[in-house]
Amino acid sequence: MAVLDILTYPDPRLKQTSSPVSSFDAPLRDFIADLEETLLAHPGCVGLAAPQAGRFERIVVLDVSGKPQVPNNGRLTLINPEIVRADGSAVGREGCLSVPDYTGNVARAEKIALKAFDSYGRECLYRMEGFEARAALHEIDHLDGLLFLDRLVSRRNALFRRKNYGLSGAAKTNPS
Amino acid sequence: MKNWFMLTLVGKDRPGIVAKVSAALYRGGANLGEASMTRLGGNFAVMLMTQYEGPPEALEKIVAPVAGGLALRLHIDPIEGELHRHVEPNVRVSVYGADRAGIVAEVTGALAEAGLNILDLESDVGGSSQRPIYIMHIEGHAEGGADKVKRIMEALTKEKNIEVQIAPIDTLLG
């Protein structure tokens, strides 16, 4: 087990597309253990994609269960993930271990369904919403060489498109 | 230590301001840092962190000719700034309502009372000249988070007939 070095932009390798995993073997699981240890070594970080650690294969580890009041599927390993459904859109703030000292607003789907393999090659279907969906989409972008910097939206234009929390839970204004 | 300056340039908006000012600074050997530039009421306002290894007078000599040519007023302040000093906002406030005197003071006064440190504020006046509306976006940091800000702002919106939305900014790190 080891904490892996994280590539940071402008390293051009972060912009390349990663290849699908084809063998679900012990070396793969060793790498995933390292990726999980690397995730744990960065407090507040909820996901990592293999290319961030310099391995250009379609592997993501994800865990938003440490966030209070966030619906989640627990600690996940997503291999060769594929979004099969995406609904809604919400603007939220993102940062990235590979882009230190900068955060920005990004629009993402609010609810998704995705298929992925686990480290033993079993296919699983997950439904995700909100923060967990955002995290999964952020990590899957890394597999395609995309950073949140590629998806920034202006604050100015995001006023009433974002999720409306309202002031008191019940009396939500609905500007249009 | 790096010498940082805050350059402020203001004048009637016209094409080419940013390109001409930044080219003059580049040719003069100055480095640009963080900046905020926007068109406000037909004027263009530039706030620009600039790093320059020399006295402010020398920096002024670099910018003044191009600023003069564009009819921009120029102001240069030595600052103690540094890059990589971002404070992460954790609360987002959106406000709108009929434009009237005092709306900004009331809202920002209540936000200050709620302990919100404003990191970024943008506002616009829209609607028509007969019925103007005021729209404001704020991102800030509050020790007690969005819930405390919400409680304090709730009273204000009931009294003042303005719409205020307060949402936590829960930054994803991935």
Ligand SMILES: [Zn+2]
């Ligand atoms: Zn990332």
